[in-house]
Amino acid sequence: MLLELRGVSSYYGQIQALKEVSLHVNAGEIVALIGANGAGKTTLLNTISGLLQPREGTIWFAGRNISRLSPAQIVSLGISHVPEHRQIFGTMTVYDNLLLGAYHRYRRDGKQAVLRDMEWVFEIFPVLRERREQLAGTMSGGEQQMLAVARGLMARPRLMLLDEPSLGLAPLIVRELFRVVAELREEGQTILLVEQNARAALRLADRGYVLENGRIALEGTAESLLHNSDVQMAYLGGRRTAVSP
Numbered sequence: 483m484l485l486e487l488r489g490v491s492s493y494y495g496q497i498q499a500l501k502e503v504s505l506h507v508n509a510g511e512i513v514a515l516i517g518a519n520g521a522g523k524t525t526l527l528n529t530i531s532g533l534l535q536p537r538e539g540t541i542w543f544a545g546r547n548i549s550r551l552s553p554a555q556i557v558s559l560g561i562s563h564v565p566e567h568r569q570i571f572g573t574m575t576v577y578d579n580l581l582l583g584a585y586h587r588y589r590r591d592g593k594q595a596v597l598r599d600m601e602w603v604f605e606i607f608p609v610l611r612e613r614r615e616q617l618a619g620t621m622s623g624g625e626q627q628m629l630a631v632a633r634g635l636m637a638r639p640r641l642m643l644l645d646e647p648s649l650g651l652a653p654l655i656v657r658e659l660f661r662v663v664a665e666l667r668e669e670g671q672t673i674l675l676v677e678q679n680a681r682a683a684l685r686l687a688d689r690g691y692v693l694e695n696g697r698i699a700l701e702g703t704a705e706s707l708l709h710n711s712d713v714q715m716a717y718l719g720g721r722r723t724a725v726s727p
């Protein structure tokens with residue numbers, strides 16, 4: 483497996499946000515993480531990417547314990563985090579935002595490799611080629627989300643962490659983003675996806691986990707979770723209740 487969390491607990495001060503979370507992601511698959519607001523989904527991604535260090539448990543990536551590494555070290559190992567609300571640099575151009583996504587690769591891979599990857603992400607998101615000299619903060623929300631994903635891809639990650647990529651976007655843009663995510667999986671990209679649209683996420687994913695109150699309440703194949711009556715009632719259109727482990 484590419485990523486494994488073993489009994490991970492994370493805190494904000496004295497408040498426990500994650501409670502002995504264990505999960506794994508195999509190379510080449512999409513794993514969906516669903517749950518209500520405040521369940522700990524973003525905290526889990528922040529813990530993996532080093533923005534928040536676990537107080538208990540360990541995180542393993544490609545056979546290495548990364549639990550105490552800095553975010554910069556974790557990025558250099560091959561984990562790219564596309565955060566909630568995009569967090570692009572609005573006063574910089576699209577081109578410069580993309581270059582920043584590859585900042586750690588210049589010494590290792592060289593400028594030409596980075597520029598080739600720039601062309602690659604422009605093929606995935608043609609609108610970014612058109613906007614390359616535009617200030618990122620002046621683009622639409624959908625275009626900014628595309629930029630955030632493209633910036634993550636510029637790191638050439640082995641694992642992408644996508645946090646609520648469809649949040650606040652029009653349905654047409656959401657379909658386009660999910661199409662891109664599906665194509666990335668076909669190219670071998672591994673993705674851990676946190677998504678408010680549980681049905682769309684599970685239709686896209688290979689496997690999934692349900693997070694409730696900082697704990698893993700349920701896990702299984704995406705197909706089994708789609709047809710689980712508790713998941714259907716809680717997240718797929720019924721009334722919101724806790725799911726049974």
